[in-house]
Amino acid sequence: MKRKSPQVKIPKKRLILIGAALILAGFALLFFSTAVNEKKHTAETVSEPPDVSSAAKSELPEKKSVEKSESLAMAPRPADKPLPALPSVPDSPKKPADKPLPVQPESVAPQVPPPVKKSGKLIFIFDDAGNSLKQAKPFLDLPFPLTIAVLPGLPESKATAAAVRAAGKEVFLHQPMQAVDLSINPGPGSIQPDMTTGEAARIVRKNIAEIAPIAGMNNHEGSLITADRKLIGAVLDVCIDEKIMFLDSRTGPKTQAPFAAMERGMHIWERDVFLDNKPVKAEMRAMIEKGLAIADKKGYAIMIGHVQTPPLAALLNEMYTDLKNQGYVFTTLSRMKN
Incomplete structure (x- = not known):
């Protein structure tokens, strides 16, 4: 149970x-x-x-x-029935913010720097005068200071020297000297390699007396004589005695003139440019421009031409105003300070 x-x-x-x-x-x-x-x-x-x-x-x-x-x-609502939610409103597309317009810079005219004022000194020397006064006249008519170098012993040497002085230009003796090429005849009153220093000095004094007064001298040809320190030294001794200047035309690369001058404590000048080795206008202008560049750098330029080239006188007359406006100073060696 x-x-x-x-x-x-x-x-x-x-x-x-x-x-x-x-x-x-x-x-x-x-x-x-x-x-x-x-x-x-x-x-x-x-x-x-x-x-x-x-x-x-x-x-x-x-x-x-x-x-x-x-x-x-x-309002009364049933407890078990939630209120319907409000319909959602879609976002309206937003406009992109306006970008600020780029500020345009004010147009400014480009500043052109004024041309640089030149200050170089231009020394023009024209050789080989004395054969014809008419030949030298275009150069005597140029509107700026210059030097005419006159050869001695020619038909119009004295008359040309006098005309140069009357025109207010500077006179040099263009002293003939023998070149390395013995076939070249430098003309009357030349210094030859077989001369003694005394003979060379006497020749130079005679030539000075013919065309004096002069401010100085430069060599005509002479590449053989300027390479001989004793003979060129004798020429410089005369310049010291006569109180005139000497310009080495630098017709040869072996010139001893600067060394002979240093031995004597003497200041000499040296050529910078030959203008008319090619007597064509474009070539001569190019050589003048070369001289201007040297003057810009060194402060001066010594340029040598020849009176047998009339187009050179015409070209310089054409360029003169512009060169002067640029600031270049035309002068002579006698006005330069050593």
Whole structure:
């Protein structure tokens, strides 16, 4: 026989209290759930949707939206049916911000620097005068200071020297000397390699006396004599005695004139450019330009031409105004400081 388990009897009064407590707990839970749902719906209605653009706000006035939300919140809603959410308004396309227009710089005319003013001194010497006074005239008519070097012993040597002085130009003795090429005849009154220093000095003094007064002398030909330090030294001794200057025409690369001058403590001048070795206008202009470059660098340039080249006189007359306007100074060796 099965043994019956003992039954626990609960008093009826206690059962009634437990049932009442469960009913109250159910009502409380239902009330709390309804209150939470209504609060959630009210917050959703009153708050503005985050994706509503500025364009939508302008179409829905703010005051009206709030009043409608409040009325919706106050209206009775079933606890188990949530309020429908407001339809979302798509964002209107945003216009790109206008870019500031680039500031156009004021057009300014390019500044052209003024031409550099030149200050070089130009010394022009024209050799081989004395054969014809007419031959020298185009050079005497040039409108700037210059030097004419006159050969001795020619038909119009004296007359040419006098005409040069009358024109206000400077006179040099163009002293003939033998060249390395013995077939070249330097002309009357020349210094020859077989002369003694005394003979050379006497020849030079005679030639000076013929065309004096003179400011100085330079060599005609003479590549052989200028390479002989004793003979060219004798010429320089005469220059010192006569108080005249000496210009080495530099007709040969072996000239000893600078060394003979240093031995005597004497300052001499040296030619920079020959202008008319090729007596063509374009070539002569190029040589003048070369002389200008030397003057720009060194401060002066000594340029030698010849009176047998009338186109050279015409070219210099053509260029004179422009060269003067550039600032170049036309002068002579007697006006230069040693």
